[in-house]
Each structure stands twice: as structure tokens, then as C-alpha cells.
Amino acid sequence: GGGGFDLNKITWLCSMGKPEYFCLGVGANSPLKTFDDLKALSKTRPVKFTSSGPEGTAYGATVIGTNLLGIRTQLITGYKGSSDFVVGAIRGDGDAVIAPVTSLRPLLQSRTVRVLASFEPHSSMPGVPDGAALGKPELAQILLERLVGAPPGLPAGIKATLSAALAKAMADPLTVSLARKFEVELAPNTADQAMARVRENAAFFAKYKSFLMS
Numbered sequence: 238g239g240g241g242f243d244l245n246k247i248t249w250l251c252s253m254g255k256p257e258y259f260c261l262g263v264g265a266n267s268p269l270k271t272f273d274d275l276k277a278l279s280k281t282r283p284v285k286f287t288s289s290g291p292e293g294t295a296y297g298a299t300v301i302g303t304n305l306l307g308i309r310t311q312l313i314t315g316y317k318g319s320s321d322f323v324v325g326a327i328r329g330d331g332d333a334v335i336a337p338v339t340s341l342r343p344l345l346q347s348r349t350v351r352v353l354a355s356f357e358p359h360s361s362m363p364g365v366p367d368g369a370a371l372g373k374p375e376l377a378q379i380l381l382e383r384l385v386g387a388p389p390g391l392p393a394g395i396k397a398t399l400s401a402a403l404a405k406a407m408a409d410p411l412t413v414s415l416a417r418k419f420e421v422e423l424a425p426n427t428a429d430q431a432m433a434r435v436r437e438n439a440a441f442f443a444k445y446k447s448f449l450m451s
Contacts, residue, residue, distance in 0.1 A: 244439060245436075245439075246389040247386040247387070248386060248389060248391040248428075249428055249435060250385045250387055250396065250399050250400045250403055250431065251400050251407075251425055251427065251430075252382060252385075252424065252425065252430065252431045253385060254383045254416065254422055254424055255424045256382050256434075257380065258337070258338050258377065259298045259302065259335050259356040259376075259379055260335070260336070260337075260355040260357070260362070261333060261334070261352070262323075262326070262336065262341045262345070262350045263333045263334075263350070263351050264327040264328070264350060265350060267332070267333075269332065269333070270351070272353045272354045274353075275308065275353055275354075278332065279308045279310075283309040283311040284309060284332045285312075285313055285330075285332045286310055286311070286312055286313065286326075286332070287313045287314075287316060287322040287323070287325040287326045287331040287333075287334050288312055288313070288334070289318070290314045291314075294382075295335060295337075295381075296314065297379070297442060297449060298335050298379045298381075300312070300449055301379060301448055302356065305373045313325070322334060323340055323341065323344070338361065339419070339420040342361075345362065353365070354366055355368070356376035356377055378441050382438060383421070385431075387399065396428060404425045407423045
């Protein structure tokens with residue numbers, strides 16, 4: 238989310254890692270066993286999803302994803318971060334949650350969460366349908382970006398220095414090793430590439446502005 242800021246005015250320095258896809262999960266004790274179960278529930282009442290507020294990417298992913306998938310939704314917000322709203326879904330605050338794959342995969346492996354659908358182009362989780370299988374390949378365009386920005390109007394020389402320093406830091410073996418522990422694949426790129434990513438994402442989310450404003 239933009240958090241009320243004009244993202245086109247921010248001085249973008251780089252992207253820290255590859256974009257992350259989202260997936261849809263429920264607590265391990267949930268009566269919902271498959272995506273079809275979720276769809277069936279949606280026909281009887283809105284499905285309750287725990288999420289961040291409108292400033293968070295997960296909020297946009299939940300609103301757009303559920304609309305594309307034809308799921309009637311009631312959002313339960315106010316959580317401080319992804320770990321909080323994921324835990325909220327597990328303990329039963331809501332029926333389900335949409336969060337980054339890297340957030341739910343460890344919980345899937347520990348059998349705390351059941352993943353019902355992946356927004357990935359090709360699901361990395363055995364037996365879990367992806368966007369293409371669900372007839373909505375555009376779900377793969379809903380991405381969590383890890384971008385680094387600076388205040389508007391930053392002098393070009395300072396921008397270049399910071400961008401180069403960040404690229405060097407992200408290539409450091411220790412940094413790469415730490416990132417892998419959190420399943421983050423570092424892929425530093427240039428300031429211009431980061432700005433292009435911002436524009437691509439803004440264009441995608443703009444197509445679904447009516448969903449986000451409703």
C-alpha cells in the first residue's frame with residue numbers, strides 16, 4: 238500500500254529482493270479443507286479474512302484476490318503486521334488469511350496452517366492449486382515488493398551513492414546468508430529498475446481501484 242504517500246514522488250534507490258507471491262491459508266484446525274470448501278462457505282455468508290489495514294500490501298492482495306476468485310469477504314483489520322494477522326486467523330479471529338508464501342510456508346511445514354490456494358504462476362506447494370488452476374492467472378501479478386526509498390528531491394549524487402552502497406551490502410555473503418534464513422532471495426537492482434517496478438505495480442492495482450475503494 239501507499240500509506241497515503243505519492244509513490245511517484247519518492248526517490249527510489251533499489252529493490253532488495255525478488256517480489257513475493259501470496260497464498261490463501263486457514264488454521265490447521267479449520268473445517269475448511271479445500272478451496273472448494275471456502276467457495277461453498279462464501280455462498281452462505283461472507284468469509285472472514287484477517288488482514289492489515291488499507292496501508293498494507295496484504296490488504297490489497299486480500300481485497301483484489303477475493304474479488305477475482307468470487308469470494309464474498311468480510312475483512313477483520315487492525316493487526317500490526319503479517320505475523321499478527323496470520324496468528325489471528327490461526328486462533329480463529331477469522332476464517333482465512335491471505336499472506337506472502339514465505340510467511341505461510343513455515344507454518345504449513347509445522348502443520349499449523351493449511352494452504353488452500355497459491356497465487357504463484359506455478360504452485361510451489363504440492364497439492365495446492367495456483368492461479369492458473371483456479372482460472373485466475375492474473376493473481377500472480379499481486380506481489381509484495383521490497384523496495385528502498387528516500388525523500389523526494391534527493392540530490393542525484395547522494396541517490397547514486399546510496400544506491401551503490403545498498404547494492405554492495407546486498408551482495409555481501411553474510412547478508413545473503415541471513416536473507417536465505419528468512420526465505421528471501423536477494424536480487425538488488427538499480428534505482429531505475431525499482432522505479433519501473435513501482436509503476437508496474439501501480440498500474441496493476443489501479444485496474445482494481447473500484448475493489449479497493451468499496
